[in-house]
Amino acid sequence: MSTGESYTARHLQVLEGLEAVRKRPGMYIGSTDGRGLMHCLWEIIDNSVDEALAGECTRIDVVLHADGSVEVGDDGRGIPVDVEPRTGLSGLEVVFTKLHAGGKFGGGSYTASGGLHGVGASVVNALSSRLDVEVDRSGKTHRLCFRRGEPGRFEDGPQGPSPESTFTPFMHRGELEIVGKVKRGVTGTRVRYWADRQIFLRAAEFSYEDLVSRARQTAFLVPGLTIVVRDERGLPGTPGAEGPHEEVFRYEGGIAEFTDFLAADPPVTDVWRLQGEGTFTETVPVLDDRGHMTAQDVERTCGVDIALRWGTGYDTKLVSFVNIIATPKGGTHCTGFEQALLKVFRKQLEDNARRLKVGNDKVDKADIVAGLTAVVTVRLAEPQFEGQTKEVLGTSAVRQVVAHVVERELTALLTSSKRDVKAQSTQLLEKVVSEMKTRISARQHKENQRTKNALENSSMPSKLYDCRSNDPDRTELFIVEGDSAMGTAKAARRSEFQALLPIRGKILNVQKASVADMLKNVECASIIQVVGAGSGRTFDLDAARYGKVIIMTDADVDGAHIRTLLLTLFFRYMRPLVAAGRVYAAVPPLHRIEVLGAGSRKGELVYTYNENEMRRTLATLNKKGRRYKEPIQRYKGLGEMDAAQLRETTMDPRLRTLRRVTLADAERAERIFDLLMGSDVAPRKDFLVDAADYLDRDRIDA
Structure with missing residues (x-):
């Protein structure tokens, strides 16, 4: 059959x-x-x-x-x-x-x-x-x-x-x-x-x-x-x-207060509210008296309420909602909002081209939304979502309604004769022009830099010990703390695919410093130069020279601080590298236990990575009747290991442990970095005071 x-x-x-x-x-x-x-x-x-x-x-x-x-x-x-x-x-x-x-x-x-x-x-x-x-x-x-x-x-x-x-x-x-x-x-x-x-x-x-x-x-x-x-x-x-x-x-305060809550940078404008509504006709199936579904034209009303403000930064924060249901993947309301933004600003820059010295350059959406924090909400009956999870609004007519409201209200603000609003509008337009010129200049600089790097390799810092391979899928860059550890690391590395870049002491805290200060800092500039993908908005992940960037610092308080400073640099100026899961922290051992052999038999070495693991290991050895050399060696720094030990415990891909730095929640990470490394001291002091009760004094290296 x-x-x-x-x-x-x-x-x-x-x-x-x-x-x-x-x-x-x-x-x-x-x-x-x-x-x-x-x-x-x-x-x-x-x-x-x-x-x-x-x-x-x-x-x-x-x-x-x-x-x-x-x-x-x-x-x-x-x-x-x-x-x-x-x-x-x-x-x-x-x-x-x-x-x-x-x-x-x-x-x-x-x-x-x-x-x-x-x-x-x-x-x-x-x-x-x-x-x-x-x-x-x-x-x-x-x-x-x-x-x-x-x-x-x-x-x-x-x-x-x-x-x-x-x-x-x-x-x-x-x-x-x-x-x-x-x-x-x-x-x-x-x-x-x-x-x-x-x-x-x-x-x-x-x-x-x-x-x-x-x-x-x-x-x-x-x-x-x-x-x-x-x-x-x-x-x-x-x-x-x-x-x-x-x-x-x-x-x-509604979405105006929400926008203030979301905004992380100092303001260029106040929170502006764009409100309005529009109607559209939608064909929907309706159940008639006989129980049959028939298509009928229904007039819908779409209410639009948007709160937005521009800040001095360049990150964009846009959250959108339909009937207070979050639409994290956007939809027609976000498309209409961005379309109107581009149209309004292009018109305003065209009208004020001479005063703002715009020249022949064309403003892009990225220039406009730099530093923008916005909450976009629409309310309408029976919106069409793409799927039950309601992450994308699909009602096509909403795009035009939102675009019309934004174009009308935002134009009125940017052309207002009120003193405060006019001053903010001027400052905003100047910021957009500045972003446009920075983007064009950065693009030209990046193209020149790539051409130069392709022609000559002398641009790399002299202290970089590069690897022979050019394959980003294999190569690893170790950022090593201190000269003493660097000598051991040179002997321990696999030079075919492992590169070393030493740094001296603690780098600049880029959370509190300006971009100009960051670029002037020798260590920060070296790291950005060696990674080879640019920084900030011009960062190009595909241009990164290494598949893994591994931070290798001592297992003490200073090492943890240096690691935090380095992570702040990567989070602030090379965030796509972190988001792609290509930044790691090496996990060197804390203790070295030398187990003594019986008779002439050679002993063995056991490495442990925290106090609890050491205690469990010693208890197991005592239970088995094995002897070990005392006192137990406690590594204060990477420089205390010889090359074989460093390779076996920290650098050999077959044996080492790496801790990947992830970015599951960018908003939460932003708040934590600002709390721990930002300019505002009071919240950090409160954090330290509140956390003091949970401190284990035995973990402090003194």
Whole structure:
């Protein structure tokens, strides 16, 4: 029988209801790791936020319970508990068991919301081993429980609610329990659920940092909304490690205050607000009285609210939202914003070309957005997202609406006759022209420098001990602290692919210094020159001469400080190298244990990398009856090793340990570098005072 004849309709599988969600969770939440776990939480939180957007909610509480569950409560209107006529089920059961069901499909409950597909709550329910919902309405508290999406009743013991409690499913439809009374007029919803570990990876956990960041962001976007985040898990490494930890977020300034919070550099302009709205016609399917879907033209209104300011730096920070749902990958609203920026500034520079000495050069988008911090928000009914994860807005008409509002409002600001605004506009236009000229000059300089480097190799610093290979996939650059370590490193390296660059002492702290001072500093200039890819905005990752840059410093406090200074240089001026995972820190050993051999047998050497490992090694040797030479050698610096030891422990790719420097969260890294290395002393002093209690004095080299 042929393959085609054996393939019949009985081989087809039909997944119905929430079964499809459990079979293909990645289609709805992206993944089943920590990101997917957090996406489920966002779905429940966003439902409460939609109530706040509708003006019906003033407080949201999020609690991470010690048993692994999470609870989200709000004081909104409460999910309807009356019977939905089409299904005969309560509104509560419809919301949590039916895909594509809810109050956000144009029924008049929400004019603008983040939940648009009607699958959020039901998907979370399908992927939870247990989910409990309590709704306060009409003076009563109603409750409904689910086990993996199926409504029923749990028989909880004195230990409290648990997914392991005995469960009895309802035979036909969910029966709402009345579990309490509330004062008249009090309404709200509380959802508590346990993520199903049959679906999610065992290692997946709720990220407190991500939750706090999202809560703060939402509080900025919805002025007057109070969001409380409480962590009761007691997990090591979290703020709640020593006990329940609670943070409260509430902001009245909206996105203007949000923009100030995001901006890291001194201002060139105040925070400017660009507001307006536009209408467009959209063809959408509408359910008629006979139950048929027919295409109808619907007029939509798109509200635009943008806060932006320019600073003295060159980094760009643009965050965008649709109905307060973050769109990290942009979309049509961001395209319209950037399109209008370019159009407005080109027009203004053309009108003021003589005064600003623009010349024949053409301004680019990169020149305009240098130093820009902006929060772009749009509100509209039923926006079209690309996928359930809502990372990209796809409604095409929004681009033109946003572009029109930005062009009108920004032109009015840049041509304003008010003294303060006019002074800021002039300073901004001068900054843009300066950025344009710097870009053109840097491009010419880079081209000249590359040509020069190609023709002659004498431009490399004389103290560089280069490798013979030119293949960036193999080559490694070791930045070595001190001359004493350099002598040993020269003998220990593999000269075919390992290059050495010594530095003397502590380099300039580039977080506090200007670009000009950084370039004048001999050590900083040497490092940038040797890496060969430029710096700052002109950095070209593909031009880097080495595949790995390895910082090799002594294992003491001074070595840690030098490593921090070097990382600051790479983070500030060669960030793509860090983002690509090509910057490493060498991990030299701290101790050398010489195990004595029996009789004439030669002993062996054991290296340990921290105090605990040394103690465990010594305990193991004592247990086995092995003797070792005392005192144990403690390496104070790399120069104390001979070439063979340095090669074996720190430089040989087959045996060494490297610590890769990553950039998972650029915004958080920016704040930490500014805290530890920046010009503002007061926050650093507070950090040191607060951290003093956790200092282990035995770890200090004195």
